[in-house]
Amino acid sequence: MLSEKSTATVRATLPAVGAAITDITELFYAKLFAAHPALLRDLFNRGNQNAGVQKQALAGSIAAFATRLLEHPDTRPDVMLNRIAHKHASLGVTREQYPVVRLHLFEAMAEVLGEAVTPEVAEAWDEVYWLMANALIAIEERLYAERQVLAGDVWREWTVAARVQETADCTTFHLVPADGAPAPGSKPGQYVSVQVELPDGARQIRQYSLSGSPGSPVRAITVKRVHGPAAGGGPDGEVSHHLHTRVRTGDTLHVSAPYGDLVLQDPDSPVLLASAGIGCTPMLSMLEHLAETGHTGPVSVVHADRSPADHALRADHRALTHKLADATARFWYEAGAEAGDSTGLVDLTAVPVTPGTRAYLCGPLPFMRSVRAQLIAKGVPASDIHYEVFGPDLWLASA
Template sequence: MLSEQSTATVRATLPAVGAAIGDIADLFYTKLFDAHPELLRDLFNRGNQASGAQRQALAGSIAAFATQLVERPGTRPDVMLDRIAHKHASLGVTPAQYEVVHTHLFAAIAEVLGEAVTPEVAAAWDEVYWLMANALIAIEERLYAQQGVVAGDVWREWEVVGRTEETPDVASFRLRPADGSPAPAFRPGQYVSVQVELADGAHQIRQYSLSSAPGSPYRAITVKRVLGDNAPDGEVSRHLHAHVREGDRLRVSAPYGDLVLKSDDAPLLLASAGIGCTPILAMLEHLAGTGHSAPVTVVHGDRSPADHALRADHALFTEKLPDSAAHFWYENPEPGHPADRTGLVDLSSVAVASGTHAYLCGPLPFMRAVRTQLLAKGVPAADIHYEVFGPDLWLAQD
C-alpha cells in the first residue's frame, strides 16, 4: 500500500507523469541499451523495440499500477502483475535486473520532467516503482520455485524429434529434453521461451504456446513464420523455419503463462484467430482426454481453410467432447462454406451458456471484438481470459 504522503503526491502528479510516460519510456530504453547493449542483443525482443510495442506496454503498466494505487488503495492489479511475472519468469529475469531498470527509469523521469521532479515527487514515484517491482519479484520467485529452478536459470537443451509443415507458413516442432530427463509439467494454455543464436551473434528469445496437451511424450510448439526479410519481429520465427530440423537442439525455458483453464466443470468458450489457436488446441486436447462433460463452444477465425493451422486437430478434439460445437469463420472460404461463417467472427448467432468461462487468443483487434460481443451476451468480464503474443497493450483494461 502506498503511504498517505506519497498517495497525495502521486495523485497530484499522475496527470503530468501520465502525459509524459511515453517519452519517459522511450528515453528509458535508450539509456538502458546504451549502458547495457547486451540486454537488447540477448534478452529484449528487438522486434518489439523497433515497433515501439514494448515501450507502450511499459508505459501502460506503470500508469495502470499507479492509478490503481491512488484510486483503489489497499488493492493490487494482480491480473496485470501475474501476466508480467509469467513473461519475466519465462525470460529468466532476476531481482538484480530491477535495480538496473530503476537506475535508468528514474534518470529518464528526471530528464523528461525536469524541475517538476522535486525530492518529494521523486520519493513518491520511487515508492510506486518498488511496490510494483517487489510484487513482481515475489511472484517470480514463486514461479521459479514451482518449476524447481533457481531465479533466472530457466533454460535447458531440448532436442527436436520431429517437424511437421502445417501450412506453408506454419510448422510444428516436437521437442524432448536432450538429456533424457522428464519434461517439466505444464498446464494447457502455457508457453515456453525459445532462444536461438542469429547470424549476427544475437541470442534472441520468443515465446511460443505449447500446442500439445500435458501427458504427451514430447512437447510441441507451433510457429508461424513472420514474413518480411527486414522485419525484426520475425527474425526468430524465420530462423526456426529456415534452419531447425529433426535432430537439432534448442534452448527452451520452463513453461509459464497465466492463460490456463480455471474451471474445468464450467461451460467453456474457446476463441482464437490465426496462430492464436495453439494454446486453444492444448486446452481442447486436454479436455478431450479428461472427459470434460460441460458444454464447450469453439470459435476460430482465419484468412482461409488453407491458412488454418492444425485445422483437422481443431475439429477432431472438438468432436471428441460430448457437448461441443465448432464454428470456423474464413475471410476467403472454400466453396460451400456457410455464408454466416464468412468474414470476421460474429457471435450473434452463437449460443453462449450461462456461467460460461471464455478463453481468447489472437490479434488484439480480434480479442477486443470477441470480448465486446461476450460482454453483450452477459458473460462477466472476470470470466473472460486472454493471451497476447508479445507485449500486452491491453493491460489497463483488466
C-alpha cells in the same frame, strides 16, 4: 499500499507523468541499452523494440499501476502483475535486474520532466516503482520455486524430434528433452520461451504456446513465420525466420520451463475457446486436455483466419472438438470458406453461450476486443473472460 504522503504527490503529478510517460520510456530504453547492450542483444525482443510496442506496454503498465494505487489503495492489480511475472519468469528475469531498471527509468524521468521532479516527487514515484517491482519479484520467485529451478535458471536443451509443415507459414516442432529426463509438467494453455542464436551472435527469445497435451512426453510448438512490418520493419521475424529456415530434425534448442496465466481455471464449467490465426495453439492444448479428461459440459470452439489453407492445425481443431461429448466448432474465414464455415468477421449471434461459461481468447487485439464485447453482451461476466496475447500486452496496459 502507497503511503499517505506519496499518495497525495502521485495524485498531483500523475497527469504530468502520464502525459510524458511515452517519452520517458523511450529515453529509458535508450539509456538502458546504451549502458547494457547485452540486454537488447540477448533478452529484449529487438523486433518489438524497433516497432515501439514494448515501450507502449511499459508506459501503459506503469501508468495503470499508479492509477490503480490511487483508485483502489487496498488492493493490488494482480491480473496485470501475474501476467507480467509469468512473462518475466519465462525469460529468466531476476531480482538483481530491478535496481538497474530503476536507475535508468528515473534518470529518464528526471531528464524529461526536468525541474518538476523535486526530491518529494522522486521519492513518491520511487515508492510506486518498488511497490510494483517487489510484487513482481515475489511472484516470479514463487513461480521459480514451483518449477523447482533457481531464480532465472529456466533453460534446458531440447531436441527437435520432428517438424511438420502445417501451412505455408506455420511449422510445428516436436521437442523432447535432450538429456532424456522427463518433460516438466505444464498446464493447458501455457507457453515456453525459445532462445536461438542468430547469425550476428544475438541470442533472441520468443514465446510460443504449447499446442499439445500437457501430459505428453513430447512438447509441440507451432511457429508462424512473421513477415515484414509486423516483425518491426525487417524482412522477416528474426526468430520465426530462423526456426523455419535453419532448424531441422535432430537440432537442439534452448527452451524454458512452461509459464503463462491463461489456463483452464474450472475445467468442469461450460467453456468457450475463441482464437484467430496462430492464436489457436493454446486453445488446442486446452481442447486436448478436455478430451483426455472426459469433459462432458458444453464447449464452443470459435476460430477466425484468412482462409482454410492458412488455418494451422485445422484438422486437429475439428478432430479434438468431435472427441468431446457436447462441443461445436465454428470457423470464420476472410476468403475461401467451405461448406459449414462462415465468411467475414466472427459473429457470436447464433453461438449459444451456456450460463456459467468461462471464455478463453487468443489472437490479435481487435479480434479479442470484438469477441469480448459480444460475450459481455450475451451475459458473460468480464471476470469469466480470460485472454492471451503474443508479444507485449498493450490491452492490459491500456485497460
